[in-house]
Amino acid sequence: MSLSFENLEELIELVNHVHGFDLNGYSRASLKRRISRILDLYRLDFRGLKHNLINTSGFFYRFLGEITVNVTEMFRDPLFYVALREEVFPYLATFPHIKIWSAGCSTGEEVYSLAILLKKQNLYDRSFIYGTDINSKVLETAKQGIFDLGKMKVYSDNYLQTGCDDSFSDYYTAGYGAAAIHHDLRKNILFSIHNLVSDGVFNEFQLITCRNVLIYFDTALQERVFNLLYESLALFGFLGLGSKETLRSEHLRERFRLINKKQNIYQKIA
Amino acid sequence: MPNLTPYAVSKLQKIEVLLLACSAGGFNVLFNMLKVFPGGLPIAIVVIVHRNARYETNIEESIMTKSHITVKVAEEKEPIRRATAYFAPAGYHLLIEPDHTFSLDISEPVNFCRPSIDVTLQSAADVYGPAIAAALLSGANQDGAQGMCAVQRAGGLCIVQDPREAAVKTMPEAAIGLGAADLILTNEELITFSRQLDTYI
Numbered sequence: 329m330s331l332s333f334e335n336l337e338e339l340i341e342l343v344n345h346v347h348g349f350d351l352n353g354y355s356r357a358s359l360k361r362r363i364s365r366i367l368d369l370y371r372l373d374f375r376g377l378k379h380n381l382i383n384t385s386g387f388f389y390r391f392l393g394e395i396t397v398n399v400t401e402m403f404r405d406p407l408f409y410v411a412l413r414e415e416v417f418p419y420l421a422t423f424p425h426i427k428i429w430s431a432g433c434s435t436g437e438e439v440y441s442l443a444i445l446l447k448k449q450n451l452y453d454r455s456f457i458y459g460t461d462i463n464s465k466v467l468e469t470a471k472q473g474i475f476d477l478g479k480m481k482v483y484s485d486n487y488l489q490t491g492c493d494d495s496f497s498d499y500y501t502a503g504y505g506a507a508a509i510h511h512d513l514r515k516n517i518l519f520s521i522h523n524l525v526s527d528g529v530f531n532e533f534q535l536i537t538c539r540n541v542l543i544y545f546d547t548a549l550q551e552r553v554f555n556l557l558y559e560s561l562a563l564f565g566f567l568g569l570g571s572k573e574t575l576r577s578e579h580l581r582e583r584f585r586l587i588n589k590k591q592n593i594y595q596k597i598a
Numbered sequence: 599m600p601n602l603t604p605y606a607v608s609k610l611q612k613i614e615v616l617l618l619a620c621s622a623g624g625f626n627v628l629f630n631m632l633k634v635f636p637g638g639l640p641i642a643i644v645v646i647v648h649r650n651a652r653y654e655t656n657i658e659e660s661i662m663t664k665s666h667i668t669v670k671v672a673e674e675k676e677p678i679r680r681a682t683a684y685f686a687p688a689g690y691h692l693l694i695e696p697d698h699t700f701s702l703d704i705s706e707p708v709n710f711c712r713p714s715i716d717v718t719l720q721s722a723a724d725v726y727g728p729a730i731a732a733a734l735l736s737g738a739n740q741d742g743a744q745g746m747c748a749v750q751r752a753g754g755l756c757i758v759q760d761p762r763e764a765a766v767k768t769m770p771e772a773a774i775g776l777g778a779a780d781l782i783l784t785n786e787e788l789i790t791f792s793r794q795l796d797t798y799i
Binding site: 333355356357358360361362397399540543544546547550570572573574 | 673674675687690693694695696701702703704705706717720721724725
């Protein structure tokens with residue numbers, strides 16, 4: 329089913345009015361593609377979609393689950409984790425408590441990867457990781473910490489590329505086609521709902537990762553979210569972005585120091 | 599000089615963007631086309647090549663040194679400018695916004711590919727409508743065929759490399775099979791077409 333850009337604007341307005349959910353700052357091309365996919369998936373036309381959004385209870389949350397991109401991996405971009413270990417963790421080690429926020433964490437793979445990396449450096453016991461997302465369904469998966477065993481091969485490969493010398497399989501228990509992350513890795517983790525568009529600062533962090541989330545926002549919303557991330561960081565705290573994301577705003581660039589250009593890691597210096 | 603039909607010429611006069619796409623075996627022709635586009639080309643070029651995100655490549659830099667136009671990786675929210683060839687970054691789908699800027703998207707691969715040619719062609723056709731031409735070269739899967747159909751439906755011009763000259767003919771044949779080929783050009787014609795592109799526009 330096809331959807332025009334005019335239809336898309338109408339839907340954005342409808343979702344805002346009916347569900348109080350603001351999609352206005354989302355990149356249109358990507359949003360249009362996701363919503364066209366929903367039309368195909370549910371075999372709906374534009375009118376049918378509107379009808380369901382207004383009248384079918386629970387449909388909006390399925391809609392929301394489909395429009396957000398929930399593709400993630402453990403140790404995705406292994407060199408990002410190498411940069412964290414070598415350039416960020418030595419600083420983090422000087423803090424008595426390390427608070428980390430994984431913003432837009434989806435099903436939690438990044439959160440558990442950070443936990444493993446911290447544990448390897450003997451930092452996990454004084455760390456706490458908050459994983460947040462706007463989608464409650466993916467957070468349920470994240471909380472369970474149980475992943476498809478079939479994916480562990482790729483994750484193992486990623487893990488090897490981070491230069492760690494032990495085996496990735498030491499961190500999970502396999503059974504019934506699934507891999508359950510070990511309990512001692514889950515104790516200092518909290519998953520919860522947070523909407524970068526409408527929610528504010530909720531703690532002060534030494535490290536925030538927000539990777540491949542901002543690419544789905546327009547430049548005005550990106551700037552607002554950058555401000556939120558800035559406000560949420562402790563002085564000398566770190567910000568890890570996706571490798572193709574850019575900190576554009578002049579006044580924020582002055583307040584950050586670029587730590588690693590390739591891996592897009594910044595430190596708040598003012 | 600390729601023998602362009604009046605239909606093709608009339609379409610070319612309107613274009614604002616040319617999409618070039620290839621996969622296995624298409625890279626040499628692509629490279630040779632990019633080398634000969636005239637400087638000051640009044641349109642933008644968007645290039646989608648299947649490549650592995652795991653390995654660093656410097657394709658853009660190496661072509662830039664030999665090309666008359668600017669060659670670079672497309673950055674998210676970057677405005678699309680003329681006389682510039684933008685490569686889709688490895689590992690991301692490349693989309694085009696209604697305000698003619700790029701967006702990146704890291705959702706599921708399409709046809710096992712990210713970047714997927716179908717995704718970019720559909721997005722470009724959505725935004726540019728008939729002001730678009732797309733050339734599909736050699737490749738070992740069917741990515742791109744649906745995208746060519748989208749370009750054709752939007753009123754754009756679909757160019758396909760002659761499968762007899764393609765290193766791997768699966769991709770051009772898939773587009774031709776769906777009837778999404780307004781022009782089928784040999785390698786030599788593709789180069790001449792590129793060299794003289796500004797004369798049609």
